[in-house]
Amino acid sequence: MELSPSAHVDTFTRDNLPPAGQWPVFEFTLPELQYPDRLNAATVLIDDAVEIFGAERPALHTPDGGTWSYGQLKQHANQVAQVLTEDFGVVPGNRVLLRGPNNPWLVAAWLGVLKAGAVVVTTMPVLRASEVATICELTEPVVAISDHRFSADLHDAVRAGTAVVTYGASDDSDLTVRCAGKSGIFKDVPTAADDVALLGPTSGTTGTPKITMHFHRDILANADTFARHILKPTSEDVFAGSPPLAFTFGLGGLVVFPLRFGASALLTERATPMDLARHAAAAGATVLFTAPTAYRAILKEGRGDLLKNLRVAVSAGEHLPKEIWEAVHEATGLSLVNGIGATEMLHVFISAAGDDIRPGATGVAIPGFRATIFDEDGNEAAPNEPGRLAVIGPTGCRYLNDERQLNYVHNGWNVTGDTFVRDEEGYFYYQARSDNMxxxxxxxxxxxxxxxxxxxxxxxxxxxxxxxxxxxxxxxxxxxxxxxxxxxxxxxxxxxxxxxxxxxxxxxxxxxxxxxxxxxxxxxxxxxxxxxxxxxxxxxxxxxxxxxxxx
Missing domain, CATH: 3.30.300.30 (ANL, C-terminal domain)
Known part of the structure; x- marks a missing residue:
């Protein structure tokens, strides 16, 4: 596939894409997946959203009752972009590392990085310095933005010459103080739709994480497939969930999906399943993202009532046993939306909703994707025969300068580390991990x-x-x-x-x-x-x- 002319001055990510012959096949079969050649995902998610839904519409909520509007989020994202470009000299294509729990400033920083044409690398705040150092070695960020509570060991983890800026400490060098001194007016860099927007580290099966590479169009594609066709969001929805924004599962469910459809999101920095359920109920959440174990924990406490106002409850991140699905349904009337995704694919690609749900099944290939099962010889398996799950769609695996690309992509298919069976009607049933994850x-x-x-x-x-x-x-x-x-x-x-x-x-x-x-x-x-x-x-x-x- 021939790439569009890049807006990146720093060509690091383009230079480290896998060879074209090692890429998976990409398919854009839906009208909503036909994106323009010049596309900045942040422009679509916040600037366009302000124009469509209004600056006063709520965007981000916190458990203490705080709320940022779409207009405030846009202003803060623009200010972050100004700080990066004016104070730190960030140019398009530079990498910027983010470290912090789920809160509004992390979202503003994520959008600000993209607005500046840079490439975002979001990391889990609980990672140790040695783990962050490995990611920094692989991605070579020029700036690291961190919640001040997680910055103590960051100076030791980043590469020499990488600037570290914290937020939330209120000293003169704090990001929030710097932002307050900026106008909040910024012209977004007109990146190419196939410029790399984010680098997502995996929790891979070797000591060195693989770094997945995702374009600006990929970020929108997940919203225009799984969210649009399975979740069917409206601007009145309130999203909530447990996954960190450093996980692409959390990034989609708590940032990309709500902003794409004019909805809002509740951000909880750290919460037990019960805390999450209470906060979500208090915020009037209608869409919830969390793991099956969290739903089980809520039911064990006898508080299924906290989930009854949800419109959609999504279970992902691990296999959803049929027993948990049935227990949640019996206690709340909710039909949990199951799904499987991968960091390599950015989000969920097999799922089902409503009357299409079959308890015990993960689902079917969602609109925009197609999936199959390969046997040990690499041939398509017969129905009900176990094998490796393979998928093709608008997103796909591209590892940053990593020979393990050859292990994931076979004949154009993204082949995951999961063993599934597919029945005669196209429903996929999880069997086990086929690697040592x-x-x-x-x-x-x-x-x-x-x-x-x-x-x-x-x-x-x-x-x-x-x-x-x-x-x-x-x-x-x-x-x-x-x-x-x-x-x-x-x-x-x-x-x-x-x-x-x-x-x-x-x-x-x-x-x-x-x-x-x-x-x-x-x-x-x-x-x-x-x-x-x-x-x-x-x-x-x-x-x-x-x-x-x-x-």
Whole structure:
């Protein structure tokens, strides 16, 4: 596919796109996917929205009752763009890293980066400095914008010469103070529709994350497929959800989708499932995004009533068991909208809504996408035969300068790491992850990354990490650890290693289940056999949980 002339002065992202022959096929089969050659996603999402829906319409809410209007969000986004270009010399194509919890200033910064023609790299605030440093090494940001509460170790994580600016601290150099001194008038850079707008790190199955590359048109395409055809938003909707904006699931559900349709969003910085349910109910939320485990937790507290005013409840981030779907439906009358997406695809591409929902099924390929199942030989599988899920649509996998591109794209198809079956009517049913990704409470956790963290403990000789089925979280991280000779394998050592991992990588990745063993299973060539460990934890989950093994 021939690219349009780029507006980027800094050509880093264009230079590091995968070779054209390694790209997936892109299809734009719907009229709403016919975007102009010059397109800035931020212009569409906020400037055009102000013109269509009005500057006074509510855009962003916070649990304390605060609200930003569309006009205020536009002004602050313009001010951020002014700060970036005037104070820090950002030029189109430069990368800008964002770090913070879900709040209005993070959204304003995200839009401001795009308005300036730069490329946004949003990171999870709970990532450790070493993890942020890896992302910075790969993406080479020139500026890092951080909530002041998460900036302590950022100076050590960024590359030399990267400017760090915080918001929320109210000192003279704070982003909010800088913005207050700007006019709020900014002419958005007329980027190409196929200029890279954001770089999204994955929680991949190796220690080094893959960096997905998404164009300006991709950001709108997810709103014009999944949101438009499955969620059917109106300007009266209020979106709420738990996923961080650094996850493309959260970015779509809490920023792109509501702004695209003139709706508003409730942003919660950090909330338990019950907190989220209470805040959403108080804000009059009509669309909710969260993981199946959150819905289960709300029902366990007997508070399904907090969900009854929702118009749409979306479950994604991990597999939705049929039992949870039925429990939510019985308690609230809601038919949970299931779905599967991928960071490589930006958002959901298989789903169903309303009368098309079949409990236990993920759904069908949504309008704008088509999907199939490949067998082990790379051929299309027969109905009801398990195989690898593959998809083609208006978005697709492009990794930043990464040979693993060849592992995801085959003959033009995006082939995910999931095993599914498809029935005769085109409904897809999830079977399992076909790689060693662990999905726990909606978070993607790469087993090799956890293994690498555990290996750094001085008492660990070797270890292996797998996902153990768990009724509350879907899966939990389970580590099999061989200790140095003479080290006591007891509860104190287990907790010590768990705390060590929490201090080394993001805390949600730590092994909740730690099992000390004398050796790990290997094949004759010495390769570690993770599949044997997976089989063991699947068969022994109930017994081990009852014995209190490391939970």
């Amino acid at each position: 662990i999905i726990s409470s909606g978070y993607n956790i790469g087993a090799p990354e956890v293994e690498a963290a555990i290996d750094q403990h001085p008492d660990v000789v070797e270890n292996a990490v797998v996902g153990r089925p768990d009724p509350e979280r879907g899966s939990v991280v389970c580590a099999f650890i061989v200790l140095r000779e003479g080290v006591t394998a007891d509860a104190a050592k287990r907790k010590e290693i768990q705390d060590f991992v929490k201090a080394t990588i993001a805390p949600y990745k730590y092994p909740r289940d730690v099992r000390f063993v004398t050796e790990l299973p290997r094949n004759p060539s010495g390769k570690l056999q993770h599949f044997k460990l997976r089989a063991a934890v699947s068969e022994e989950t109930t017994e081990l949980a009852g014995a209190g093994q490391g939970r």
